Amino acid sequence: MAQAIRFRQAPSPLKASCQECSLSNLCLPLAIQDNDLDSLEDIVQQGRMYNRGEHIFDQSTPSRSCFAVKSGSVKTSIITEGGEEQVTGFFMPGELVGLDSMSGESYACTAKALERTSVCEFPIDKLEELTGKLPDLQHHMYRLMSQEIQNSHQLAMLLSKNTAEERIAALLLSLSSRFQRRRMSPTNFSLPMARNDIANFLGLAVETVSRVFTRFQNQGIIRARGREVELLDVEALQLVTREFSRQNCQQ
Amino acid sequence: MAQAIRFRQAPSPLKASCQECSLSNLCLPLAIQDNDLDSLEDIVQQGRMYNRGEHIFDQSTPSRSCFAVKSGSVKTSIITEGGEEQVTGFFMPGELVGLDSMSGESYACTAKALERTSVCEFPIDKLEELTGKLPDLQHHMYRLMSQEIQNSHQLAMLLSKNTAEERIAALLLSLSSRFQRRRMSPTNFSLPMARNDIANFLGLAVETVSRVFTRFQNQGIIRARGREVELLDVEALQLVTREFSRQNCQQ
DNA sequence: GTGAACGTTTGACTTGCATCAATTTGGACG
DNA sequence: CGTCCAAATTGATGCAAGTCAAACGTTCAC
Numbered sequence: 420m421a422q423a424i425r426f427r428q429a430p431s432p433l434k435a436s437c438q439e440c441s442l443s444n445l446c447l448p449l450a451i452q453d454n455d456l457d458s459l460e461d462i463v464q465q466g467r468m469y470n471r472g473e474h475i476f477d478q479s480t481p482s483r484s485c486f487a488v489k490s491g492s493v494k495t496s497i498i499t500e501g502g503e504e505q506v507t508g509f510f511m512p513g514e515l516v517g518l519d520s521m522s523g524e525s526y527a528c529t530a531k532a533l534e535r536t537s538v539c540e541f542p543i544d545k546l547e548e549l550t551g552k553l554p555d556l557q558h559h560m561y562r563l564m565s566q567e568i569q570n571s572h573q574l575a576m577l578l579s580k581n582t583a584e585e586r587i588a589a590l591l592l593s594l595s596s597r598f599q600r601r602r603m604s605p606t607n608f609s610l611p612m613a614r615n616d617i618a619n620f621l622g623l624a625v626e627t628v629s630r631v632f633t634r635f636q637n638q639g640i641i642r643a644r645g646r647e648v649e650l651l652d653v654e655a656l657q658l659v660t661r662e663f664s665r666q667n668c669q670q
Numbered sequence: 671m672a673q674a675i676r677f678r679q680a681p682s683p684l685k686a687s688c689q690e691c692s693l694s695n696l697c698l699p700l701a702i703q704d705n706d707l708d709s710l711e712d713i714v715q716q717g718r719m720y721n722r723g724e725h726i727f728d729q730s731t732p733s734r735s736c737f738a739v740k741s742g743s744v745k746t747s748i749i750t751e752g753g754e755e756q757v758t759g760f761f762m763p764g765e766l767v768g769l770d771s772m773s774g775e776s777y778a779c780t781a782k783a784l785e786r787t788s789v790c791e792f793p794i795d796k797l798e799e800l801t802g803k804l805p806d807l808q809h810h811m812y813r814l815m816s817q818e819i820q821n822s823h824q825l826a827m828l829l830s831k832n833t834a835e836e837r838i839a840a841l842l843l844s845l846s847s848r849f850q851r852r853r854m855s856p857t858n859f860s861l862p863m864a865r866n867d868i869a870n871f872l873g874l875a876v877e878t879v880s881r882v883f884t885r886f887q888n889q890g891i892i893r894a895r896g897r898e899v900e901l902l903d904v905e906a907l908q909l910v911t912r913e914f915s916r917q918n919c920q921q
Numbered sequence: 922g923t924g925a926a927c928g929t930t931t932g933a934c935t936t937g938c939a940t941c942a943a944t945t946t947g948g949a950c951g
Numbered sequence: 952c953g954t955c956c957a958a959a960t961t962g963a964t965g966c967a968a969g970t971c972a973a974a975c976g977t978t979c980a981c
Contacts, residue, residue, distance in 0.1 A: 551801075565770055884960075
């Protein structure tokens with residue numbers, strides 16, 4: 420299907436076709452008028468495919484681009500001097516990776532493909548130049564970065580105030596709504612990341628993640644077999660994430 | 671001193687003079703050419719003074735501006751549905767508050783003056799318009815927002831991986847370097863925030879914060895009397911923050 | 922197919938920090 | 952100057968989640 424389109428349009432291999440992309444309503448094109456799409460297509464580069472585990476960019480190397488996930492999924496993480504890893508985010512198709520590295524010098528994190536993944540690449544300097552000309556695009560960039568800050572604050576909140584169960588419920592619900600945005604099942608999906616990554620992201624031990632999954636399963640809230648997950652009772656999950664906010668409401 | 675300048679220049683009361691501001695090398699003006707300073711001054715409004723505890727803006731109200739701290743200090747926090755508060759940041763003179771609310775709709779957090787505080791106000795729509803015209807300013811905005819994301823990731827990291835001592839040492843060092851940037855003593859300053867705010871920010875109980883302060887004091891690393899703090903052994907503090915990254919280095 | 926390497930799960934034990942409770946300090950104000 | 956209330960400290964106790972250890976599943980190379 421994607422191939423059929425490629426043959427019909429026959430674009431240069433390095434140039435992406437935002438017009439034809441099924442993610443255009445989630446990605447940068449959503450911000451701009453159809454007749455400005457050309458200028459976005461002028462700067463975007465069709466990135467290559469990455470296999471599971473391959474790095475898209477590395478922390479501390481010169482930052483040149485940010486990336487939109489086209490298919491597959493990506494995790495970002497920062498590494499401390501001591502070699503500790505902290506997962507800072509998971510990115511799914513339509514989402515933009517590398518907004519924390521727009522300061523121009525070097526990448527603030529490492530981005531790694533969690534599965535076979537393709538991306539579109541936006542060179543930062545050209546993107547900046549273009550946003551100077553297209554106010555709507557600029558507005559959208561501010562919006563995305565703003566949102567990234569908010570997400571990160573939410574994460575900080577989750578990490579500092581919530582129990583293991585609350586954190587995991589929140590992650591499952593976040594993934595669910597992101598699958599839904601892409602018109603996929605919000606209750607039946609396969610986790611792109613390993614338990615280890617979940618644990619790291621949520622500031623937990625792997626063992627704890629595993630235990631919570633089985634606890635949820637025993638309560639009939641989810642069904643999990645490896646990375647395949649089914650949310651059986653979304654309301655119960657939502658209840659878990661909010662529970663902590665009420666004062667000691669027993670039972 | 672500030673008054674003398676105000677009388678000499680006699681600007682309109684609502685217009686700030688970035689030219690004369692002692693923070694211009696920390697704040698937005700640092701990004702732009704002298705001859706473009708006028709256009710920045712055209713949009714900036716001299717905000718009023720806020721007393722301790724006053725709100726500069728409130729979460730969920732329509733967001734119109736972001737603010738540069740001129741004097742005093744500000745804390746930002748988000749409130750959950752359940753009424754829980756999570757402190758998301760502390761802002762000192764020269765720093766920009768509200769970058770997480772550039773999405774345009776409404777403020778993502780509440781900003782509160784920690785002491786008697788004055789700010790400069792930048793209306794978001796005018797700022798966006800201006801950044802479209804001044805590439806250097808736009809670049810700087812991206813840079814600031816990018817950095818805000820990085821800070822927030824660092825915080826998440828601190829919250830998920832570090833002990834109480836490590837978190838507090840990191841905060842003290844962060845404050846120290848921010849005082850130094852303003853050419854104030856990096857070892858002898860007074861905390862703008864209460865223990866409670868520190869605890870909330872770092873995801874700890876107040877009691878734990880208090881205990882760590884006394885422990886540090888007994889070890890001769892700091893001297894603290896109320897909000898007055900003296901860092902007696904900066905290297906020891908740096909050691910504390912890094913300690914966790916080495917594998918079980920006993921002692 | 923077989924083994925090696927890795928990811929996941931489960932159990933037993935330990936611990937850092939929260940929680941509860943009580944006291945002390947300090948600032949605001951009549 | 953004493954009163955009042957909020958902030959800070961200190962001590963005693965309990966628990967959620969980390970750590971250690973071992974078994975089990977899955978993937979992949981050869």
